[in-house]
Amino acid sequence: xxxxxxxxxxxxxxxxxxxxxxxxxxxxxxxxxxxxxxxxxxxxxxxxxxxxxxxxxxxxxxxxxxxxxxxxxxxxxxxxxxxxxxxxxxxxxxxxxxxxxxxxxxx
Numbered sequence: 001x002x003x004x005x006x007x008x009x010x011x012x013x014x015x016x017x018x019x020x021x022x023x024x025x026x027x028x029x030x031x032x033x034x035x036x037x038x039x040x041x042x043x044x045x046x047x048x049x050x051x052x053x054x055x056x057x058x059x060x061x062x063x064x065x066x067x068x069x070x071x072x073x074x075x076x077x078x079x080x081x082x083x084x085x086x087x088x089x090x091x092x093x094x095x096x097x098x099x100x101x102x103x104x105x106x107x
Contacts, residue, residue, distance in 0.1 A: 010034040011105040018055040021046070030056070035099045037069065037086040045074035045083035054085065058101045065094055 013033045017040060019026045031041035038054070046052070050071045057064050073084035090098070 009102060009106045011102050015056055015059065020053045033102060035102050037084060039082060039084045041082040043081055045076055046071045048072060048074055067094060
């Protein structure tokens with residue numbers, strides 16, 4: 001991910017994320033989160049443009065989020081693997097929950 005495309009602040013968060021494509025299911029770890037997306041670390045990235053469904057709970061929140069996302073950045077180097085995903089078509093309630101969490105943690 002060479003160009004900065006993120007909108008809004010990003011906060012570190014270590015949560016398990018269930019990521020699924022049309023044919024596959026993965027369990028990933030997040031590294032950080034913003035109101036517009038999430039970065040999944042230590043994973044072989046999908047090609048940029050791949051669309052997935054993400055399911056996860058924000059820390060301290062028992063209600064699971066289910067969000068469509070698109071891979072917008074991929075790192076597959078010797079020292080780092082991961083991918084940045086942009087959230088797509090967030091419902092107002094989902095967007096608000098994520099935004100409040102990011103603001104609370106980010107200060």
